[in-house]
Amino acid sequence: MIATADLRAHQIARDFPLLRQPTSRGKRLAYLDSAATSQKPQAVIDALVHYYTHDNANIHRGVYELAERATDAFEEARAKVASFINAAEPAEIVWTRNTTEAINLVSFTWGLANLGRGDAIVCSQLEHHSNLVPWQLLAAKTGAELRFIGVDGDGLHMLDDLDAKLRNVKLVALSHVSNTLGTIAPLDSIVPRAHAAGALVLVDGAQSVPHFPVDVRALDVDFFAASGHKMCGPTGIGFLYAKRRLLETMPPFLTGGDMIREVGYETSSFNEIPWKFEAGTSNVAAAIALGAAVDYLASVGMDWVADHERRLTAYALRRLAAFEPRGLVIYGPPRTVDRSGVISFNFADIHAHDLASILDTEGVCVRAGHHCTMPLMEKMGWPATARASFYLYNTEEDVDQLAFALEKAATIFRL
Amino acid sequence: MDDFYKEYILDHYRNPRNFGQLESPDATFEDLNPLCGDRIRFDLSVGPDGRVSDVRFSGKGCAISQASASMLSESLKGATLAEVARLGQDSVLENVGIGISPARMKCAMLGLKVAKSAALGTLARWPDEEGAEPQST
Known part of the structure; x- marks a missing residue:
């Protein structure tokens, strides 16, 4: 065997x-x-080469066939990622550069709009800097308090005092899998209690989604961030999953082209989700190649x-x-x-x-x-x-x- | 690279010379290599003749950084602070020999950078980058 x-x-x-x-x-x-x-399978390398050889055009605004093909491939890749993690719909997947940018997106948009003095953010003691530093800065900016779920000498989460930690909590942000110790976070125990305490849950999935099946709806997490390059895809592409109702109420992150609906000299209105969060030309080739990576992983x-x-x-x-x-x-x-x-x-x-x-x-x-x-x-x-x-x-x-x-x-x- | 781990390197790693701290050094500096977290402090005492009369280093890190600092510490006594500040990368490379891979060059240079910083009273540049064209930003 x-x-x-x-x-x-x-x-x-x-x-x-x-x-x-x-x-x-x-x-x-x-x-x-x-x-x-x-490392990258040949299918992913081929997808990058194919895109630049046959399909390269800027997406969304082009009316010619080539631009339509690029747009279709880009959006198809989004749908593949949505299906891979069992999101309810492709619109719940926002392309980012990587996990770090996805977490920063949540911190700068939902975080700044919703946190204040008297609120708490809860992480664990084994977070990667990417799921720690954004919350340190958010806490400093908003006056919120940053607390930590302890881990024991083996790197296992200690949940004895979780209810005390969850008092006045607005966000629980956890690594699904520790990149240092491999610890799998006991999300089944933590997520329902975090929700009961009135918190949203963000999961850093950089080390989980490449390695075992992830179902964001079964986990019932509110935000889920991951990087393409750790799951057989290229560098420079990652994604944020968030529930539709959250994305719809969150203010935009980076601003400029593509994320707008209508722009005047004084004010602008913004695009629908997910494009509201994708200012400027995205890494189109990498997104399409990440779609190929997801196909590859699904086929295995x-x-x-x-x-x-x-x-x-x-x-x-x-x-x-x-x-x-x-x-x-x-x-x-x-x-x-x-x-x-x-x-x-x-x-x-x-x-x-x-x-x-x-x-x-x-x-x-x-x-x-x-x-x-x-x-x-x-x-x-x-x-x-x-x-x-x-x-x-x-x-x-x-x-x-x-x-x-x-x-x-x-x-x-x-x- | 494996050729680098010679008997005397391991000896300096496991039995560092001049290891510790001085109670009231005339010059002291501590720095770390942010890439790996290796940390070194150099303490220097200067005699009435203006020359280094005592030296201690402390810190933790890999065999390359610790052995390089240990060997460097043996060569500082008798030098003026100006001479220490002028030391170049050869003062380390002569001690530790050749064979350090580019990825580990900073490990070898950390002790020298800190000793030079102590002598200068301010953070010195990486010795292996001195003489290089200033990077335009």
Whole structure:
């Protein structure tokens, strides 16, 4: 069974041309940094090339055939993303550059219009900076208070005092999956209680929607943000999902072309949703290619992706555990059901950057550092960690290569 | 890059020389590399002859940043602050040898940047960027 799944991952890996490219030292590439950005399948690269070769025109205002084709492809991609996360309609998907911009959109529009002194925003202690800094600035501007759901030493959310945290709360903003520890947030427990307390819920889905099936209506979240480049799509495109009634009442974000209905010298009226939030020419090619990425993921099947990553993570945890007698420490939830395909670790007294440099000489790409979660690292007392993260194209061979490279690091540092 | 982790580098990493802080330094500076969070502080004492009489460094980070700072600390005694401020990247590269990848050059240069900043009394430029054309913005 495991062998069959791994065989399928080997077949999938062939769809990703970059993975066939050896390193400058002639090593096979073991790309274990998909939490930072994913590699792209040929279908997505082809979609970009096809658009610029055959369909490029500015969208929405052109009356000629070419512009209509570009517009149709752009809006079709929006519909694909809406369907992928089970939004009620494509109009609930706003294109942004990335997750960060999507979260900032909510902060600058809904946030500034709705928050004030006496209100609270609740995050968790493991937020990526992208789901923390916008709320810090919003709190400073509005006088709202920023509170945090604590996490324990394993990076699991502590919900004992949640009701106290939710007093006067207007917004709960949480990472669906921690990019540092892989922790899957217990949204089933938190969302109903947040709503009961009168709050809206924003979920940073940058690390979830690429890796397992996400249904925004089943989750009953109000805002959901994600990045295309972490889900096999190109850089420069992401999206914000928000419920229609919210988008309709939110003021615009960036202003200018395309987001207007009628403009006079003194005043303007604004376009319908979602275009009200898409000022200027969007990254049309990237949006269309993200549509191709969603098609690709759907054809593989997100249930399979999730199962494969769970198996591979369990295998990697076993291989890494073999180094524990020599000082390797694995962080994050001990049970694989609580975590996604992200493993942070340190190896004895080898600094994570030195470890990543040595692994790199064996063709193994891992992240090292604070992973844009500096408060979490400070709280846990880790100056830095190394992080391996998995995706649908990773195989046991990649994990074996990581283990081989760790042996080399142990030899160099005489562990 | 793996050639870089020689015995004496690991020795300086695990047993840093002049590690600690001075009680009342004549010059001190602390900075971090925002890319990786490595942090180094240099404390310098200056004798009546105007030359560095004592030096300590402290901080945390990777083997490259800590070993580079440790080796640099051994070469500062006897220099004037003006001489420390003028040190170039070679003063580190001569110690740590060749083979540092571009991605890790800042790790090697952090200690020198901080020592120069202490001598200057203000934040110094990255030593590996000195002499480069100023970036137009």
